Amino acid sequence: MHDSSPSGSRGQGRVILETPHHPIDRAAIDPDALKIMDRLDKQGFLACLVGGAVRDLMLGRKPKDFDIATDARPGQIKKRFANAYVIGRRFRLVHVHFPGDKIIEVATFRRSVPKEEEEAHAAREAHGEAVEPIDPYGTPREDAFRRDITINALLYDAVLDAVIDYTGGLEDLERKRVRIIGDPETRFIEDPVRIWRVIRHAARLGFSIEESAEKAIRAQAALVAECAGARLYEELNKDLAGETRPVLERLRRYGILRHILGPLGRDYEADAALFARLLVLLERSERCGAKAVKSEHEDAYALLFYPWVERLFGRDDIDLGRVLSEEIHGLRCGATIPKLVRADAAQILAIAGAMVRGLRTGRMRWSLQKRAHYPKAEKLFFLVTEGALPGEGRSFETLFRRTFPRGGIGDRPRRRRTRRPRPAGA
Ligand code: ATP
Ligand code: MG
Secondary structure: OHHHOOOEEEEOOEEEEEOOOOOOOHHHOOHHHHHHHHHHHHOOOOEEEEOHHHHHHHOOOOOOOOEEEEOOOHHHHHHOOOOEEEEOOOOOEEEEEEOOOEEEEEEEOEOOOOHHHHHHHHHHHHOOOOOOOOOOEOOHHHHHHOOOEHHHOOEEEOOOOEEEEOOOHHHHHHOOEEOEOOOHHHHHHHOOHHHHHHHHHHHHHOOEEOHHHHHHHHHHHHHHHHOOHHHHHHHHHHHHOOOHHHHHHHHHHOOOHHHHHHHHHHHHHHOHHHHHHHHHHHHHHHHOOHHHHOOOHHHHHHHHHHHHHHHHHHOOOOOHHHHHHHHHHHOOOOOOOOHHHHHHHHHHHHHHHHHHHHHHHOEEOHHHHHOOOHHHHHHHHHHHHHOOOOOOOOOHHHHHHHHOOOOOEEOOOOOOOOOOOOOOOO
């Protein structure tokens, strides 16, 4: 397709789109990323923007981060930047730090090491041979082919202002299609998280999934359950951080939620009304600015659990805090949700539940106001009951008092205590 246009040149199995034949606006690229690539170029290295950033720039979306790949080795990269740190054990790469907690990742082009090579290497090592560590570095082409999907494998050479495509990603961008690089079944067996990634990118971009990948997803969905729990947790956090609804909807349709979230996922899959409730809450939280609602993991998880535990809020015969804690700590699921996140989410839900109950019964345990999670619970409560965050002068307490002008039942709302100034010198 592209070699027929004057804009694209094709050779050695790659397509190069030079300016003005690609839509990338340099002003949309982080100036520090440009500086890094420029400095590496001046030192004789090739350095390109890679991964999601190129994809997003091509689509006019704002990239989350700007990853750079280069033919310089980690030691060579580090030497050229004062604020650079080599990280990683299996594959070493460099983090270049900038003011304001900004980190730009600079990695050396690498290849995927075939399993047989890795096994042969391990066998020689086990025989006591003094073997060099496996060389995982590779060419830009190899680096492109090790990636998951074609639209994530484009390179942007900032010096030439050109997009380089080895895997057909440009065509897939145009056709709005997510396609696995290589054979889907093999790539999914290699790393089942790719199943999730294909679904995520298709859902976020509104792209279709290429047929053979779609088939493989249907056949191999259960592989997701075999991934390391920590990895699934990490992936889940990416989806809870934003653009959550379309991804969860598709994961549900493919029957993958159960592999990530255990009984919680199974219930969301089986019960359409329950899942619809979650979508409503997520929509509200996005409308209020996801950052404001889900500033930390526990907020996101409290929201994720809310529809699932809401049934308990209608029961006056239970110790809500204890039951919630048991339910949430007892949830066995694929993703390893850390104990602390579970505990915090349970606390938030227990207080939000007490508010729901309180407004229904006129009984409120105001001592809960002293809990650290009270403000988070209040936010969640307003999001659920009113679809908005508590604003100026609106709090659960004012709402409660308006509903029960004569005070309701329960301990008294906490008065802010004014401390007597200490005598000087005490
Ligand atoms: P996002 O916008 O969510 O950051 P991204 O495409 O940048 O999306 P990352 O998780 O940041 O995704 O990964 C960066 C790049 O690394 C991807 O674009 C892809 O090329 C590659 N990659 C990530 N995970 C895998 C994987 N499991 N297998 C192969 N390549 C991967
Ligand atoms: Mg990224």
